[in-house]
Amino acid sequence: MTMFRRKDTGSAPSAEALRLVKVTRTYGSDGSAVTALDGVSLSLARGTFTAVMGPSGSGKSTLLQCAAGLDRPDSGIVRVDGTELTGVGEAALTRFRRGRVGFVFQQYNLLPTLTVAQNTILPLKLAGRRVDRKRARETLTAVGLGDRLGHRPDQLSGGQRQRVAIARALITEPRVIFADEPTGALDTRSAREVLRLLQEAVRVHGRTVVMVTHDPVAASYADAVVFLADGRLAGELRGPTVDAVAERLAHLGDDVTAGV
Ligand code: ADP
Ligand code: MG
Secondary structure, eight states: TTOOOEEEEEEEOGEEEEEEEEEEESSOGGGOOOEEEEEEEEEEEEEOOOEEETTSSHHHHHHHHHHHTTSSSSSSEEEEEEEEEOOOHHHHHHHHHHHHEEEEEEOOOTTTTSHHHHHHHHHHHOOOOOOOHHHHHHHHHTTTTTOOOOOOOSSSSSSHHHHHHHHHHTOOSSEEEESSSTTTTSOOHHHHHHHHHHHHHTTTOOOOEEESOOOHHHHHTTSEEEEEEEEEEEEEEEEEOOOHHHHHHHHHHHHHHTTT
């Protein structure tokens, strides 16, 4: 895509799914300004599953939104799959979001008047791409909803709704999937199904997943955890176990269960 600036930084862009360089995002102004992200630098390889953790208000959602092109940093560089988002215009950014990344939110964000199948293919329609109904059916079958194509969201459980959201995120075959607390509203079993699907997107399909979570069990599905505190990186844990994550969170010094 030629509308995006590409910068050669010496490392092969294709090996790197996400790079943030000194990303800063401040909300409000002057006296009431809140620095949500304070010079965050991060590099994630393609085909990895990373959890982002930290106390409520530490900047996790802001990090995800800046990384996904849903929000713009005040300064710093964001590069997704070799494409630098910093400095591109609004229309190009919208095209980028629609075509190159997928999103999963805590509250599913399905359109209530559309069926499961219609919700799933919506990103293809918005991106002006050919709507491949067979692939929509296959994608929904892969998330266990092949028999629910004509249902509406209010006829589904929370776990099923989130699986529709995952199918919707996968339908454009994005390189990077961003998920903000995708299991935050789910029971243990549904959460496990959602986490397995995200893991499968990485291990089987080579996608890159970046997932914000409060839950050490959810984080243990990832390959690595990055911790945030007060808008800054506060460590990293590779091959996270539930206990190791919980231990690390305890030492970040806040009650991580309070802000869900
Ligand atoms: P987290 O997801 O870790 O809970 P957020 O990224 O949502 O944290 O928020 C980080 C900080 O930025 C918090 O202090 C929050 O109040 C502030 N913040 C987030 N979004 C906005 C906004 N749209 N306007 C003003 N302040 C915001
Ligand atoms: Mg948040």
